[in-house]
């Protein structure tokens with residue numbers, strides 16, 4: 716038997732957040748098709764594993780505990796699989812990130828596909844999407860995320876200064892080439 720059962724549609728919506736957490740923690744889980752999900756949704760709330768409106772729903776097979784609502788599932792898995800940071804502040808940040816992700820998903824799918832995008836609506840949404848991307852970028856930087864190549868260099872060399880040294884070395888090699896190049900611009 717898998718560690719968990721996950722009820723979510725086979726589309727990369729909220730279930731993807733939960734799949735990501737499970738995969739990161741190397742937990743095993745079983746998913747169910749839309750008929751089985753529909754059957755669960757159609758039950759009276761008192762007969763559901765946890766009273767819920769829509770998926771995702773997670774069942775912990777170790778203790779039979781079931782939970783719905785993405786932020787609650789993420790919190791449960793974070794605690795259970797020991798993925799959350801130790802301080803209260805960082806734990807609150809973690810829950811905030813899940814709620815941000817949930818909000819972006821609602822906005823970018825126009826509330827789960829309840830409306831269709833038009834060119835006009837998309838243009839109106841652009842500044843908001845840009846703002847969301849800035850929020851993610853700032854969150855990543857604040858959490859210590861660095862570009863991929865810099866991470867690889869630091870991991871391989873063990874030196875936090877390695878990316879800076881590499882950039883300086885590349886600049887030193889490229890500068891003489893640039894300086895020696897003939898100016899071929901008009902009038903040059």
Ligand SMILES: N[C@@H](CCC(=O)N[C@@H](CS)C(=O)NCC(=O)O)C(=O)O
Pocket residue numbers: 728729730769770771783784785786817827
């Ligand atoms: N607040 C819920 C929202 C769940 C939700 O909107 N689920 C979507 C899929 S990602 C769904 O199944 N929607 C179908 C519906 O609203 O009828 C959560 O965060 O888990």
